[in-house]
Amino acid sequence: MAMYNYGLDSFTHVEHLYNNTKPIRGTNIVPIGDRRRKWECIIKVSPHQYVLSDYGEHQLSHTAAVVWTRNADGTDTVQFRNETGDYAHNGRYSFLERCMPLGMRFVVDSGKQYIHYVTSRYYLPKSADKPVVFTSQTLPLEPDAGHRHNGAWTLTSDPHPVPVIRVRVNKEAKAPYKKAIDEYLHWAWAMTPLLEGTMDWESNREATRGANAVKGNTFRDMLMDDQHEQRTTMVHAFLCELADSMGNRYWSGFSDKNVSLTSDPKKFRTKFNTWINYYGEFNDSFEEYREVK
Structure with missing residues (x-):
């Protein structure tokens, strides 16, 4: 089963993919990429919010790996979540890595996970209640520009303190x-x-x-x-x-x-x-x- 970077850079891009991807036969599942990986799918929560799920079509937005929201002012917000539990969640790490927007990277370093943007990286705790959230500073490009969003992002969640092991x-x-x-x-x-x-x-x-x-x-x-x-x-x-x-x-x-x-x-x-x-x-x-x- 093929795995690749989805390159979803904006709410408009996610919406376009959802509207133009045929659901898996006999289901309402809209796959993100390889149709054989049907647990990796897009869920439409509302006209203003989509979930990128790595747990199938029933994952809720408050536990999902990635949530895209179109705000009232036309800007986009994207939320990233780690899994819960003090052990490695390699499936989630792989999924997040493939869901990063343009200019962002998912990083694993010394057993900790981060979202890297420009010259900073932001710790992503192993908790569904502690997402890392970015909001676009500028409006996304129009659909005829290929659904891309090349504007800057601003961290809009509080930075999470990084755990350090002391002896x-x-x-x-x-x-x-x-x-x-x-x-x-x-x-x-x-x-x-x-x-x-x-x-x-x-x-x-x-x-x-x-x-x-x-x-x-x-x-x-x-x-x-x-x-x-x-x-x-x-x-x-x-x-x-x-x-x-x-x-x-x-x-x-x-x-x-x-x-x-x-x-x-x-x-x-x-x-x-x-x-x-x-x-x-x-x-x-x-x-x-x-x-x-």
């Missing part, structure tokens, strides 16, 4: 392990010159694989047991991360260019603390909202 160390959870962490740090520092001489592609791979099974409570138990069998493997895994941050490589022809992993004590301590927080699961994640300026 904070749970100091209360970490406090009982402070002494053990300090001892492990000094032991790791002392062991580094020995382990560094054994690091190659194969040993690094095995250490990294082994570390994946030692997290959370298992890692915390290891911190409290200075005879734990995984202590050396975990330090090796830490050194792999440290080495990567320093640009070291451990395969033939490159190892002679590596920097000593104990050449920067401050970096060693900082990276070790970050590593401890991750494997010990001492980090708490929370969501903040960044206001749009």
Whole structure:
């Protein structure tokens, strides 16, 4: 089934497509594009409003992906909506991408969705109650100009604040392990010159694989047991991360260019603390909202 940009740039253009597209046989469904994708259709709500639906002919305007409205002053308003639910809605994303008017783009970036226009992008929350709405500043072109609308658009909905994930160390959870962490740090520092001489592609791979099974409570138990069998493997895994941050490589022809992993004590301590927080699961994640300026 073919998918392509519909190029619907104005209310007049949507109205023209609706009036000149034959409904699917035996139904009132007016498809937008490929007739086999009959769930992607145009719904006439009133002479002044049309819905571009990705859920068939019964989708309501307050939940629809795109709503086109002809205002009393002759200007156009277009609303864009995301799906609801904190997971990927790839079908909706694809539909919105294909429904963008001239000059607009639908953007997915770092798990968030935006409507991009000119030099700005506007966050589109995963909520039917929080659309991004634009209104044309000028009247659309006449029908004999091909139903195109090349005028500027103005954001007429309030900009939605963008959620940002923050990470904070749970100091209360970490406090009982402070002494053990300090001892492990000094032991790791002392062991580094020995382990560094054994690091190659194969040993690094095995250490990294082994570390994946030692997290959370298992890692915390290891911190409290200075005879734990995984202590050396975990330090090796830490050194792999440290080495990567320093640009070291451990395969033939490159190892002679590596920097000593104990050449920067401050970096060693900082990276070790970050590593401890991750494997010990001492980090708490929370969501903040960044206001749009």
